[in-house]
Amino acid sequence: MASLYQILLLLTYELLFMLSIIVTNSNATKSISASSMPKRVVAKLIHRNSIRSPFYDPNHTDIHRAKFALENSAARFAIIEQKMKSCEVNASCSDNIQAKLRAKTSVGVFFVEFYIKDTSHPVLAVMDTGSTLLWVQCIPCENCAQASIPIYDPSTSSTYTNVSCLSEYCEALHRPKCDERRNCKYEVEYEGARPTEGILARESLIFDTSDEGLLTIPNVVFGCSHESGEKPDAVMGVVGLNYNKLSLATQLGGKFSYCVGKVKDPSYGYNQLILGKGAILEGDSTPLDVYEGFYFVTLEGISLGGVMLNIPRAAFERRASGKGGVIIDSGGESSVLIQRAYEELANAVRDMTELKSWFKPYEEPNALCFIGDVNNDTKGFPVVTFHFSGGAELGLEAESLFTQSSPTYFCMTMLENPDDYSVIGINAQQFHNVGYDISGKKLYLRRMDCELLDE
Structure with missing residues (x-):
């Protein structure tokens, strides 16, 4: 028969074990609080025609670039106008998750450069103040463009988690769906192409800031796209900067700023996006x-x-x-x-x-x-x-x-x-x-x- 000392020792071990489980589970589900949120996240903005862009063509002149800019702008406004007109007859339009991006004639103006999971997974995603969700291509990915950069594989990550259908983030989607495991599914519509769809998830994002080196932000909610439509080569996603709860700008504190200069100069390398409370709100x-x-x-x-x-x-x-x-x-x-x-x-x-x-x-x-x-x-x-x-x-x-x-x-x-x-x-x-x-x-x-x- 066990002694009183052995019984007390066993109970102590069990209590410590239970406490460790509680602490572990608490840490695993804890989202970024306002106090732990980085005050300033800096990212380089890469113009589509920049020498750092995968779309850069050294044979293109200012005239080629001007032609694309005109086509891009006309397509962009046509999409805005189309959405506005559809909203006039659709009362739920304001809940749409993204402004539509034309798949072939428009890939946005600036890319945001960052990493997902670790520095072996670089991403170039279109900056869009008219979109809500941050999404990137994920393996397996049907109909995804063959980008020059390897597509992110969530199965290799220990920091990746799916977002539940019961989550407040899932509720922020327009017409969210659930898979058989009760994971939250999303769909983003595109003009002239199949929609992008996938699973809402959490993962660490890494930004190469100019003043603080590599900055890791855990538990960012994003769309892991397994169906990417007919996007052009090397466009790996979209960084939505709108007001919705899912927006990266909202997740990082509800403030952001960008500075752009010399749009016509492919060598100009000082365009910058700042997210968080440290955004430049001056003037x-x-x-x-x-x-x-x-x-x-x-x-x-x-x-x-x-x-x-x-x-x-x-x-x-x-x-x-x-x-x-x-x-x-x-x-x-x-x-x-x-x-x-x-x-x-x-x-x-x-x-x-x-x-x-x-x-x-x-x-x-x-x-x-x-x-x-x-x-x-x-x-x-x-x-x-x-x-x-x-x-x-x-x-x-x-x-x-x-x-x-x-x-x-x-x-x-x-x-x-x-x-x-x-x-x-x-x-x-x-x-x-x-x-x-x-x-x-x-x-x-x-x-x-x-x-x-x-x-």
Whole structure:
């Protein structure tokens, strides 16, 4: 018969064992708390035409790149417009998980570079402020593009876990489904291609920051895609930066900023994305609104050379019906203005004595072009300024306003839209730091040399 000492010793061991199980399980299911969340996550942004991009073609000239930018922007806006129109007749549209990305003619403007699980799994995913979910390709992956970088295999990871159908993150999806093991399934629709679908999961992401070295963030919720449609080579996913609970921006604290400069220069390497409380929220601010998955701002007017154009404020307002308004977007390079605003700006630009030989090209009747060389003929051209509610401003110099579209003519990077919506694209945002405070509903604009962020 066991002695009292042996019994007490056995009970002590059992108690310690049970405590270890409780602690282990607690650690395994614990998500990132606000106190342990990294304050500042920095990631390089790689332009599609950058020498660091898998799409880079050394034979392409500025004219080739301008042609792609125009096609990309037109496709992007067509997708935004299509979604807006579908939302007018579909009350649940606001829950859609992502803005649609055109599969072949548009792959976004900037890639975010990071690692998943460890540094042997690099990822280049499209940055998209109009999308919610962060997703990447995962093995097994049917119909996935043969990327030059190996696809992530979750079966080899000890830090990968599936998200349950009962999770609040699963509830944040639009029409979530469950597999036979009660794992949460998602589906992302695409224009002109099969949808991307897979399992909602958690995994560690690693960012190669410029000032802190490698930074690992555990338990990030993301989409592990096992069906990737007809995406182009090397596009391995999307980094959604919208307001939804699933957004990477929301998971990391509800703030982010990006700084982009010299969009036309393939060698420019200082474009940067900052996520978390350490995002750069500097300069004048303007109210930020979210509607149908896009960020809206209140544009009050446009000036050329300090002279306000004759555009009524109502031209930019989003009406009670949901129509109208101005979107600030990261998915297209050119901007799009509603007809009244575009005509006023185009007329003012045409009135400049140096730019008399203008026309609208057959292949893009919504663009305004001029015979000549953009570098020579736009020297000293006055600044076009977008004026926002609250005093924030976005100044477009000639480099942001014009691009050489052929050897004999150059065009404005603004397109005309006969419908209700205007979109401010990346070209107009270059040479600025753009900061988003999602919970505070403010957008910050500050003119900045992005190179200074690396110092």
